[in-house]
Amino acid sequence: MEDVALYKVNNNKPIEDITREEIIIGKAIQSANKVGLDKQTLFTALTLIKASAEEAK
Known part of the structure; x- marks a missing residue:
């Protein structure tokens, strides 16, 4: 994570990129649907991954 933040x-890139996060979440939902993973x-x-990343900052 430190390497990404340093990059x-x-x-001059924003640390948080909400648009990029939405794209990644959309792709994750599509992948989850393909394998039958529950949306919840x-x-x-x-949510846990994001909280962990925030805590590590």
Whole structure:
């Protein structure tokens, strides 16, 4: 995560990119649907991952 943040700072990129996050979440939902994963399970997993990333900042 530190490498990503450093890259973004050095290249004048925003640390958070909501548009990019929405694209990634959309793709994750599509993949989850293909394998029959429950949307609530996916939402919970993504929420935990994001919280963990925020905590690591």
